Amino acid sequence: MLAVTEKFKRADATAFAATIALIGAAGICGFFFFQYVVGLQPCPLCLEQRNAFYIGVPLAALVWLGSQYGAARKVLLAGFAVIALAMLWNTGLAAYHAGVEWKFWAGPSDCSGPLNSLGGPGGLMNQLQRISVVRCDEAAWRFLGLSLAGWNVLLSLLLAVLAGCGLHSLSARTEAD
Numbered sequence: 001m002l003a004v005t006e007k008f009k010r011a012d013a014t015a016f017a018a019t020i021a022l023i024g025a026a027g028i029c030g031f032f033f034f035q036y037v038v039g040l041q042p043c044p045l046c047l048e049q050r051n052a053f054y055i056g057v058p059l060a061a062l063v064w065l066g067s068q069y070g071a072a073r074k075v076l077l078a079g080f081a082v083i084a085l086a087m088l089w090n091t092g093l094a095a096y097h098a099g100v101e102w103k104f105w106a107g108p109s110d111c112s113g114p115l116n117s118l119g120g121p122g123g124l125m126n127q128l129q130r131i132s133v134v135r136c137d138e139a140a141w142r143f144l145g146l147s148l149a150g151w152n153v154l155l156s157l158l159l160a161v162l163a164g165c166g167l168h169s170l171s172a173r174t175e176a177d
Helices: 002-037 044-068 073-101 123-130 148-171
Strands: none
Touching: 002 044, 002 073, 002 148, 044 073, 044 148, 073 148
C-alpha cells in the first residue's frame, strides 16, 4: 500500500512540476514576444522580475524529471520550496512595480520620478549618460486594466500556488504512512 501511495504522490508532483515548467516557459516566451516582436523594451524592474522565471522554470523541469526517475523525496520537496519562494518574491516585486506604475508609491530613482539634482557643471551631461530610457513608472501596455507587471503578479502567484500544491502532494501523509 505504501508503494502505491508513494507512486500517486510522485505522479501528482510530476504533474505540478510539468505545469509549472510549461506555464513558466510560456511566461518567458511572453516576455520575449513583447520585447522583440511588439517592441516594448523592459525597464530595470521588468528585467529583475524575469530572474524568478529563469530560476523557477529550469528547476521545475529538473523536479519534473526527478519525480519521473526516482529522485529523493527531500530533493523534490526542496525544489518545490525554492520555486514557491522565488515566485512569491516575484509576486511581491511585480506588485511593487504595478504600484509604481499606478503612482501608489515612488519607484527606484534610476528609472522613475523627476530628474531633481543635476549637480555642478557637466551634471546634466552625466545624468543623461546614466539615465534609463525605459521608465518604471509608466505602463507601456495594458490589457483589461492590468499592465504587464500586473499580469506578472497573477502569473507568479499562480506558479507559487502550483509549487505549494506540489509541496503538499509530496508532504501529505496518508493513514497508510
